[in-house]
Amino acid sequence: MASPTDGKSNSSFILNKPHDVTYQDRPVPSIEQSPHEVLVAVNYTGICGSDVHYWEHGAIGDFIVKDPMVLGHESAGTVVGVGSAVDDLKLGDRVALEPGYPCRRCTRCLEGHYNLCPLMQFAATPPYDGTLTGFWKAPSDFCYKLPDHVSLQEGALIEPLAVAVHIVGKQARVKPGQTVVVMGAGPVGLLCCAVAKAYGASKIVSVDIVESKLRFAREFAATHTYISQRVSPQENAANILKEAGLESAGGADVVIDASGAEPSIQASLHVVRVGGTYVQGGMGKPDITFPIVALCVKEVTVRGSFRYGSGDYRLAIELVSSGKVAVKKLISETVPFTSAEAAFQKVKTGEVIKILIAGPNEKDV
Ligand SMILES: [Zn+2]
Ligand SMILES: [Zn+2]
Structure with a gap:
């Protein structure tokens, strides 16, 4: 009997230890015992800073790669298998993959903050394998059907866009007419600018130390840009307010740090x-030195933001589908699956904004 996986590759891109990667043909996951799951042939995967960090250092904080791990978590693909109870997806559907699966039962999950689930199984976060593989098995409600006019390449960018939706919409709660400063013009910083624009922000200031990134930010979504100088934080802050005409307002309504610097x-x-x-x-x-007096006397509301939660993927897809966020512009290059390591190298050196890996199962959509 012909299987939907026949003739397709299940080659996987695996990190053994820092700077030591291999390709391995892994067994195709089975959904036979998983009525609510689907099997997706992975078509495109974007490479993100966290993937590169594992490749270089083998760890992020307490998450340490101890056993060989498949990398990648920003993927889109085509449904090739559906569990017996799945009624929202069918064979051939093109989907964006949400790559983290919460327990759905703990207090955090039940109160609607599943991104904070302590039992979260997140792709390419040890010990869990990532999506740079031939076939990905996932609960159907964590696979989002792409509208016909949204490409699979755009589908691979829904993950970082969902991160920006969570920051700007849920945590910063940007409202129409507000002024927003975004520190850092990497992919997430740029996407935060674009989401702030979609939410109706009146001024969006992109700040970075690299002029070429700011040039891109201006074309993409920012109304103003500022290149950080080697001066005191107070001086840089004063310059930003001057540059963006925010002095009389006494500052920006919302400031987002997407740099970590x-x-x-x-x-x-x-x-x-x-x-x-x-x-x-x-x-x-x-750990850093933090201006805690400014925080206190200005009565600033401070929030962290971690990944994405309920509704963020759907909104991200809607923003792309409606043309409000042109994620396609972020794609600098697409390379074949066999050149995955070269893609990691390019992200590390900063020569690309977003690089996509095509395959291992190709689809020209
Ligand atoms: Zn990412
Ligand atoms: Zn949970």
Whole structure:
């Protein structure tokens, strides 16, 4: 009997230890005993800073790669198998994969914050394998059907866009007319600018240390940009407010850090207005010197932001589908699955904004 996986590759891109990667043909996951799951042939995967961090260092904080692990977590693909109880997806559907699966039963899950589930199984976060593989098995409600006019390449960018939706919509709660400063013009920072624009922000200021990134930010979504100088955080903050015409307002309504860099975080607390909101989206050094007096006397609302939760993927797809966020512009290059390591190298050196790996199962959509 012909199987939907016949003739398709289940080659997987595996990290053994830092800078030691191999390809391995792994067994195709079975959904026979999984009525609510689907099997997806992976078509495109974006590479993100966290993937590169594991490749270089073998760990992020307490998450340490002890056994060989498949990398990748930003993927889109085609449904090739459906469990007996699945009624929302069918064979051939093109889907964006949400790559983290919560327990659905704990207090955090039941209160609607499943991204905070202590039992979360997240792709390419040890000990769980990632999506740079031929076939991915997932609960059907964590696979999101792409509208016909949204490509699989765009589908692979829904993951970082969902991160930005969570930061801007859920945590920063940006409202129409507000002014927003985003520290860091990497993919998530750029997507935060775009989501803020979609939410009706009146001014969106992108801040980075690399001029070429700011040039891109201006074309993409920012109304103003500022290149950080080697001066005090207070001075950089004053310059940002001047550059964006925010001096009379006394600061920005919302400041988002998507850099994780200590000087940016420090400047952020001087950029935000009295009574404003600050959201930490970027992760860098675990401990930094933080301007706590500014936080206190300005009565700043501070929130962390971690991955994405209920509704974020759907909204991300809607923003792409309606043309409000042109994720396609972020794709610098697409390389074949066999060149995966070269893609990691390019992300590391910063020569690409977003690089996609095509395959191992190709589809020209
Ligand atoms: Zn990512
Ligand atoms: Zn849970």
